[in-house]
Amino acid sequence: MVDLKTLDQMQEDELPKKNKKGPWTPGDNPLTITSLMDALTIILIFLLKSYGSDPMQVPQKKNELMVPKSDTMSNMVECVDIQISRTTIVVKGKKIVGVNNGSVSSSDTPDGFTIKSLKDALDEIRQKEIEAKGAAAGEQAFQGDAFIAADTNIPWKLVNQVMMTCTRAKYIRFSFAVVKTRGG
């Protein structure tokens, strides 16, 4: 006689066979994590390299500070960094003055060119730099390099005001931050 089984019965019969070994336990077959370790170590080295290659960081923030693109191949060196975003001017990570519609308020620029609070901050940084190297030698060794990272949509007038203020604080050479479009 043929034993006829329904589909459900056949599935029930098969189920215990599949789980014959029972649930996995650490003692049965230890997890091999050596290959995972290799992958993580490579990622870590890559990230550490990209973290420490540039002397200064320029945070890219949408609608705040997007540095323009350029085909330059020159690399930055460490110097005083000034960030001109759509809302603030920041010197060495410290907020100095607010920006509204691409300009600073007239009370911050008494003569129309020099941004007073920016000049005070730059004077202080310059003084500290000179003192760190010793007064006489420091004055000689002071290079007067400033690194300006400005947003693409900032009008030239504001960048020019920052540059003029820098010049008055004896920072006379400028490097503009750009996003490289070709390697080097």
Next chain:
Amino acid sequence: MAKKKMAVDEKLDELNLMPIMNLLCLLIPFLLLSAQFIQIGIVLVDTPRQSKSQNQKKDENQKSLGLTINIKQDGYDVTTKSGGSACPQRAASNQVCIPVTHAGGKKVYNSSALRKFLYDKFYKPHYKNNSLDSSKDAPKAAGSFSDWGKVTIVPEDTILYETVIETLDAARELPPEAKNEIQDIKGGTLACVFKKKPGDKEWQLEGNCMFPLVAVGRP
């Protein structure tokens, strides 16, 4: 006999990698958040005042080019110290040398046309007599300019910063056709690079440059 028995009993345990794994799993998200995947470069500029004081040290009998690019609302206007506008015909009808174009309702400054204009009009006719490499004391060739390689860029107040950077790029590097037209292209590349060693006061130029020494602002 005792030594042999001890060796048999020894079992090598597997190295416990879990603490290192924990450390890596913490480090990677932190580094991913702080890592910069774009490469930041620089464009060097001077102020006109600084550039002028350097010029005075050189031979005053030598003629100067006085190349100036004015970035106006309607385009690029190029002038020289000696002859005024670099495009007299357009200047006569009150037009700029390289007018802006419009694409998608946006004003576009044609920086590649400016690069070609500077190359054809100023670089190509004079590069043989002028060099950026020659030492300060070396005798200058006839027809050489004391301010070779220098350009002053004067943007209007409302010009966007991005346009100024595009103009700086256009003035610094040679156009692609220079590779075929100029015989002594160094290293076969058109790149112009500023380099500075740690501790050095001055930047050094490397590669093939057109007008890399830029002063931005009103002289």
